[in-house]
Amino acid sequence: xxxAAVSAATKWKIATKSAPEGLPVHSLTTxxxxxxxxxxxxxxxxxxxxxxxxxxxxxxxxxxxxxxxxAMHPARDVPIRMAG
Numbered sequence: 001x002x003x004a005a006v007s008a009a010t011k012w013k014i015a016t017k018s019a020p021e022g023l024p025v026h027s028l029t030t031x032x033x034x035x036x037x038x039x040x041x042x043x044x045x046x047x048x049x050x051x052x053x054x055x056x057x058x059x060x061x062x063x064x065x066x067x068x069x070x071a072m073h074p075a076r077d078v079p080i081r082m083a084g
Contacts, residue, residue: 023062031066038063038074 013025026034039057056075059067067073 021065023065026062034060034062035066 009020013019017025019025038059041055041057042052043055045051045053059074063074
């Protein structure tokens with residue numbers, strides 16, 4: 001059996017450790033670690049400590065690209081459930 005030839009694009013990704021968009025190349029493990037860094041914050045209203053709302057942090061370019069590929073957006077598609 002003849003090994004598959006490595007494409008020029010793959011060689012470039014390996015050498016630069018980045019994708020054509022300029023974002024870093026990830027394994028599934030490192031991508032999930034980057035995605036889990038997106039936070040959901042509970043924000044109290046000034047003068048009304050018992051009144052709060054949930055706010056999704058602004059995704060990084062890499063997080064947004066991953067969500068684009070999944071056809072979702074965290075502010076729209078992430079269920080908001082907070083303990084406490």
